[in-house]
Amino acid sequence: MNEPLARRTGDYPSRAAAPGGQGSSANLADILERVLDKGIVIAGDIQINLLDIELLTIKLRLLVASVDKAKEMGIDWWEHDPSLSSRASEGSHSLAEENKRLRAEIEALREELPAADEEEDAYEEAEYVEGEGGEEYEDEAEPEESRPAPRRTARTSRAGRPAPRSRGRRRDTS
Amino acid sequence: MTETISYAYAVARDDDGTLDRALSGLPGVADASVHLVRAGHRGELVVAVSPVPEQDFQESALRAHLEDLDWLESVARAHHRVIGALAERTTVLPLRLATVYLDDERVRQMLDARQEAFAGRLSDLTAHTEWGVKIYVEAPAATDRPAAPPAAPELSPGRAYLSHRRAQRHAREDAYRDAEEIARRVEDAARHHAVDRVQHRPQQGELARGPGENVINDAYLVPVGHAERFRADVLRAAEGLSGVRVEVTGPWAPYSFATPPETEPTRRAAP
Numbered sequence: 050m051n052e053p054l055a056r057r058t059g060d061y062p063s064r065a066a067a068p069g070g071q072g073s074s075a076n077l078a079d080i081l082e083r084v085l086d087k088g089i090v091i092a093g094d095i096q097i098n099l100l101d102i103e104l105l106t107i108k109l110r111l112l113v114a115s116v117d118k119a120k121e122m123g124i125d126w127w128e129h130d131p132s133l134s135s136r137a138s139e140g141s142h143s144l145a146e147e148n149k150r151l152r153a154e155i156e157a158l159r160e161e162l163p164a165a166d167e168e169e170d171a172y173e174e175a176e177y178v179e180g181e182g183g184e185e186y187e188d189e190a191e192p193e194e195s196r197p198a199p200r201r202t203a204r205t206s207r208a209g210r211p212a213p214r215s216r217g218r219r220r221d222t223s
Numbered sequence: 224m225t226e227t228i229s230y231a232y233a234v235a236r237d238d239d240g241t242l243d244r245a246l247s248g249l250p251g252v253a254d255a256s257v258h259l260v261r262a263g264h265r266g267e268l269v270v271a272v273s274p275v276p277e278q279d280f281q282e283s284a285l286r287a288h289l290e291d292l293d294w295l296e297s298v299a300r301a302h303h304r305v306i307g308a309l310a311e312r313t314t315v316l317p318l319r320l321a322t323v324y325l326d327d328e329r330v331r332q333m334l335d336a337r338q339e340a341f342a343g344r345l346s347d348l349t350a351h352t353e354w355g356v357k358i359y360v361e362a363p364a365a366t367d368r369p370a371a372p373p374a375a376p377e378l379s380p381g382r383a384y385l386s387h388r389r390a391q392r393h394a395r396e397d398a399y400r401d402a403e404e405i406a407r408r409v410e411d412a413a414r415h416h417a418v419d420r421v422q423h424r425p426q427q428g429e430l431a432r433g434p435g436e437n438v439i440n441d442a443y444l445v446p447v448g449h450a451e452r453f454r455a456d457v458l459r460a461a462e463g464l465s466g467v468r469v470e471v472t473g474p475w476a477p478y479s480f481a482t483p484p485e486t487e488p489t490r491r492a493a494p
Contacts, residue, residue, distance in 0.1 A: 075472070077430055078430040080300065080303050083479065084299045084478070085299070085320050086423075087478035087479045087481065088320075088481050090482075094323065094329055095280055
C-alpha cells in the first residue's frame with residue numbers, strides 16, 4: 050500500500066547521508082525527544098515504568114531542554130502524587146535520594162547557566178552607559194524567559210491545524 | 224537461563240501479512256530479534272515485541288540504567304530502528320520507550336482491549352508521515368566580545384567599543400526579528416501541506432548543541448503525496464534572510480501524532 054519511506058527519502062539527494070528520522074545517524078536529541086516524550090503511553094506490567102519514564106523525561110529535559118523549563122514542568126511532581134508517595138512510604142529510600150540528587154543537580158546547573166550571562170552583564174554595565182541597556186540586553190540573551198511556560202506534553206500544545214503565531218506568543222495559539 | 228519479558232515497540236497494521244519479513248534480521252533492544260503479536264479478527268493488528276532480560280527492566284535496574292546515557296541511547300536507537308523499519312512498510316503507532324509486559328500474552332490482551340482505538344488512529348495516520356521543522360537563530364553571539372571593533376578612526380577606543388557592542392546587539396535583534404518572519408513564512412508554507420502540527424519545546428540542552436539557538440521546534444503531519452513539496456516549500460521560506468537557519472528532519476514515524484488530539488492523555492491509566 051504505502052510507498053516505502055526509504056524510497057521517498059531517496060528523493061532528497063541532499064539528505065542522503067542523514068535521512069532525518071529514519072537513519073541510524075539521526076540526531077540523538079531528536080530521537081530521545083520522540084521516543085521518550087511522544088508516542089502512546091500505556092502502563093505496561095512493570096509498574097515502575099511510569100515513574101521511571103517520568104523521571105527520565107525530566108532528566109532528558111535537563112539535556113535537551115533548558116533547566117528552567119524542567120523546573121517549570123514541576124520537577125517535584127512526585128511529591129504530590131498519591132500513587133507515588135505511597136511508594137515512598139514503602140520505604141523507597143532511593144526515590145527520596147534520587148529526588149534530592151536531582152534537585153542538587155538542578156541547583157548546580159542553574160548556578161552554572163546564568164553565570165556566563167552575569168559575567169557578560171557586569172562587563173556590559175561597566176562599559177555600556179545607556180540607562181536600561183543592560184536589562185534589555187539580558188532579555189535578548191535569554192529569550193526563553195519571556196515566553197510562557199512550556200507545555201508538559203505534546204498533546205497540550207497541539208494545534209488543530211497549523212495556525213498563525215508570532216514567536217513571542219506562540220504557545221497561546223491552541 | 225535469563226528470564227525475559229516482552230518489550231513492546233509499536234502498534235501497526237499488517238494488512239498483507241508481510242510485516243514479519245520487514246523485521247527479520249533486525250536487532251531490537253538488547254539485540255534480540257523482533258516478532259509480532261497479533262490481534263483483530265484477521266490478525267491484521269500487531270504489536271512489535273522482543274524479549275528483553277527481565278533483570279535489566281526491573282525497577283531498580285531500570286532506574287540505574289536510565290542514569291546511563293549510553294544505555295539509554297542504545298535502547299532509544301533500537302526502539303527507533305524497529306519503529307522505522309515498520310514505518311517503511313505500514314502505518315505505526317509508536318509506543319513510548321520501555322513499555323514492558325510480563326509476556327506476549329499480556330501484550331495480546333492489551334492489544335485486544337484497545338484494538339478499536341488503535342485501528343481508528345492507524346487509519347487516520349495512514350499514508351502520513353511526520354516532519355520536524357526547527358528554526359535556529361544564528362545571530363552573532365554575545366560571546367563574540369573579543370572581536371575587534373571595526374576601525375572608526377574618529378571614535379575613541381571606548382566609544383568604538385560601545386558602538387561595536389550596539390551594532391552587535393542590533394544584529395541579534397535583527398536576527399530574532401528575521402526568525403519571527405521566517406517562522407511565519409514557514410508556517411504558511413507548511414499549512415498548505417500539513418494536516419496537523421505539534422509544537423515541541425525548543426531544544427536547548429547539552430545534546431542539542433548545534434550552531435545557533437533553537438527557537439522553533441515543530442512537528443507536522445504531512446500526507447505522503449505532499450512530503451516533497453512540504454519540504455521544498457518550507458526550506459524555500461527560509462531563503463533570503465541571513466542569521467536564521469531552518470532545518471527539516473524526517474520522514475519520521477508519526478511519534479508526535481500517535482495519540483489522537485481529542486482524547487485525554489492515557490498516562491497513568493490502569494493497564
